[in-house]
Amino acid sequence: MLGEAWHAMGANRMRTALTMLGMVIGVGSVVLMMAIGQGAQYAVAQTISTMGSNLYIVISGSTSTGGVRSGGGGGPTLTVADAEAIAALDGVLNVAPVHQGTQQIVHGPNNWSSTVVGTTPPYLEARAWTITDGYPFGESDVRSATRVALIGQTAATNLFGAEDPLGQTIRIRQSPFLVIGVLGKKGQNLDGRDQDDTVIIPLTTAQRKVFGNPFPGTVRLIMVQANSPESMPAVETSVTALLRQRHRLRDGQDNDFFLRNLAAAADSAAETTRVMSVLLVGGIGIMNIMLVSVTERTREIGIRLAIGARRKDILSQFLLEALMISVAGCLIGLVLGLGGALLVNSLTDMAIVVSGAAVLVAFGVAASIGIFFGYYPAHRAAALDPIEALRHQ
Amino acid sequence: MPEPAIRVVGLGKSYATAAGDFPALKGVDLAIAAGEFVAIMGPSGSGKSTFMNLLGCLDTASCGDYFLTGRNVARLTGDELAAVRNQTIGFVFQGFNLLPRMSLEDNVALPLVYAGAERAARRAAARQQLARVGLADYAASLPSRISGGQQQRVAIARALVNSPRLLLADEPTGNLDSHTSEEIMRIFCDLNREGITVVLVTHENDIAAFAQRQVRFRDGLIVGDAPTPRTADAAC
Numbered sequence: 001m002l003g004e005a006w007h008a009m010g011a012n013r014m015r016t017a018l019t020m021l022g023m024v025i026g027v028g029s030v031v032l033m034m035a036i037g038q039g040a041q042y043a044v045a046q047t048i049s050t051m052g053s054n055l056y057i058v059i060s061g062s063t064s065t066g067g068v069r070s071g072g073g074g075g076p077t078l079t080v081a082d083a084e085a086i087a088a089l090d091g092v093l094n095v096a097p098v099h100q101g102t103q104q105i106v107h108g109p110n111n112w113s114s115t116v117v118g119t120t121p122p123y124l125e126a127r128a129w130t131i132t133d134g135y136p137f138g139e140s141d142v143r144s145a146t147r148v149a150l151i152g153q154t155a156a157t158n159l160f161g162a163e164d165p166l167g168q169t170i171r172i173r174q175s176p177f178l179v180i181g182v183l184g185k186k187g188q189n190l191d192g193r194d195q196d197d198t199v200i201i202p203l204t205t206a207q208r209k210v211f212g213n214p215f216p217g218t219v220r221l222i223m224v225q226a227n228s229p230e231s232m233p234a235v236e237t238s239v240t241a242l243l244r245q246r247h248r249l250r251d252g253q254d255n256d257f258f259l260r261n262l263a264a265a266a267d268s269a270a271e272t273t274r275v276m277s278v279l280l281v282g283g284i285g286i287m288n289i290m291l292v293s294v295t296e297r298t299r300e301i302g303i304r305l306a307i308g309a310r311r312k313d314i315l316s317q318f319l320l321e322a323l324m325i326s327v328a329g330c331l332i333g334l335v336l337g338l339g340g341a342l343l344v345n346s347l348t349d350m351a352i353v354v355s356g357a358a359v360l361v362a363f364g365v366a367a368s369i370g371i372f373f374g375y376y377p378a379h380r381a382a383a384l385d386p387i388e389a390l391r392h393q
Numbered sequence: 394m395p396e397p398a399i400r401v402v403g404l405g406k407s408y409a410t411a412a413g414d415f416p417a418l419k420g421v422d423l424a425i426a427a428g429e430f431v432a433i434m435g436p437s438g439s440g441k442s443t444f445m446n447l448l449g450c451l452d453t454a455s456c457g458d459y460f461l462t463g464r465n466v467a468r469l470t471g472d473e474l475a476a477v478r479n480q481t482i483g484f485v486f487q488g489f490n491l492l493p494r495m496s497l498e499d500n501v502a503l504p505l506v507y508a509g510a511e512r513a514a515r516r517a518a519a520r521q522q523l524a525r526v527g528l529a530d531y532a533a534s535l536p537s538r539i540s541g542g543q544q545q546r547v548a549i550a551r552a553l554v555n556s557p558r559l560l561l562a563d564e565p566t567g568n569l570d571s572h573t574s575e576e577i578m579r580i581f582c583d584l585n586r587e588g589i590t591v592v593l594v595t596h597e598n599d600i601a602a603f604a605q606r607q608v609r610f611r612d613g614l615i616v617g618d619a620p621t622p623r624t625a626d627a628a629c
Contacts, residue, residue, distance in 0.1 A: 311472070
């Protein structure tokens with residue numbers, strides 16, 4: 001029967017090729033889309049990991065004064081004491097209260113606008129910052145509000161050029177700061193903002209000398225790092241419960257803070273749906289051509305029945321044809337899809353990830369669709385009456 | 394008396410039409426002994442082709458019995474009928490009915506595919522039958538490359554490839570000129586001499602003259618059954 005199906009396919013190459021084309025395009029585009037999609041996910045995951053992993057950001061809540069509502073971070077609801085209490089919770093690795101903003105920074109004749117982050121030492125570990133030169137500030141610097149700074153690569157280049165920034169003085173809002181460390185390079189974050197355009201200083205210094213703070217002891221946001229991805233849900237629950245308790249919120253009262261997850265899990269369900277719909281189109285193409293083929297070859301079926309073919313012979317011939325077309329189409333589509341992915345990779349900087357599981361799924365689904373959509377036409381062919389089929393012109 | 398090759402009893406066939414059931418064959422009785430050469434004759438619409446399709450197990454009867462070498466095939470299921478068509482009967486059509494995109498050898502070997510024969514055995518048998526009808530040199534050609542008479546010889550080779558004892562032909566010379574027709578009829582005569590029972594449908598008297606016996610149909614009934622008069626020099 002394999003020979004017969006093969007023969008029938010070879011006998012009308014144009015029809016076979018066109019049928020296959022549907023499958024080729026279906027599988028090819030799925031493989032290409034998945035390679036690019038997973039590549040993009042991989043790139044996002046890379047970027048997220050530069051921002052620090054397993055992070056939550058707690059932002060102080062909105063306030064409303066005479067009907068004017070401020071956005072998140074507007075109200076002085078979070079305190080340094082809140083941060084210290086969170087640090088004592090199970091599953092929490094690092095906690096850093098943060099006060100940040102954009103400031104003009106001056107060094108000699110140069111000046112540069114950069115993000116100034118006032119925080120505590122655990123911030124460096126939470127955000128995965130490294131120190132390439134010099135040393136970080138410590139808890140004592142935060143307690144005594146010393147004027148020391150860690151400078152990011154972009155800010156350093158713009159202020160110092162080729163000069164070594166270590167040991168030099170920069171001015172932020174007229175206050176001199178001693179550069180005691182240079183931060184390692186991170187690149188852009190998800191917004192496209194340059195993470196290296198940063199100056200990190202002790203939280204207390206930032207609040208007293210740079211930003212000013214009308215509510216002493218409060219912060220706008222607290223960065224919380226869980227010790228593993230698995231403990232994140234538990235940390236979210238316990239942080240929320242703790243803050244509600246500390247802020248004396250009654251049941252039914254809204255949180256006066258926001259808890260945000262930096263790395264939301266990518267939704268893979270959408271991907272699967274897309275794969276299915278593309279392959280379905282290819283499968284219906286197969287069914288369409290097979291149905292036309294059955295009508296067109298009614299006489300052939302009649303001749304085969306007349307010389308002794310059983311119904312199951314006809315059924316298996318047409319099923320095998322559908323299967324062979326879909327599998328061959330799959331293989332060609334796979335090769336073209338992978339080739340396309342490599343081409344995209346070489347022409348652009350886009351990351352490409354080809355997973356064996358994705359390829360197997362595309363292949364399995366395509367083959368099943370071939371059988372599924374091949375069955376109906378095959379069944380129709382096999383149900384023909386010999387004499388009726390022979391009379392067909 | 395030995396069991397006849399073919400015996401039909403009250404065989405009838407009706408077709409459902411818009412105007413109600415149309416009886417194409419109104420219950421006929423006939424016996425054909427093994428080794429006979431019989432011509433079925435009659436005008437268009439006489440029921441002779443319907444009768445032939447029933448004999449070839451291509452169609453199923455509405456009523457009556459059909460004994461093929463003693464076995465009642467009127468009661469068989471689809472797969473059993475397929476086996477009968479494959480093993481017991483060779484059928485030759487007016488329109489040759491070769492598969493256009495297959496080589497002559499593959500066409501002739503096709504019944505063996507459904508008989509489950511090995512590839513090598515199929516090749517050998519197909520070549521042998523092609524040689525028997527004088528077309529061994531054309532084994533690899535496509536049907537469209539040869540003449541109508543040659544195509545009909547290929548169709549005969551295909552009908553013979555499973556060594557059936559019964560050869561049925563429905564107007565085998567209907568699409569051929571008189572010279573080629575005679576060549577085809579000579580082949581049927583030769584096969585009949587080798588012991589194969591031959592039944593053919595025709596409406597031409599000079600074709601029927603090759604047979605030993607002529608059965609005439611009219612309006613779905615047998616109206617005549619007689620030996621061929623031994624006068625024509627064309628006879629076998």
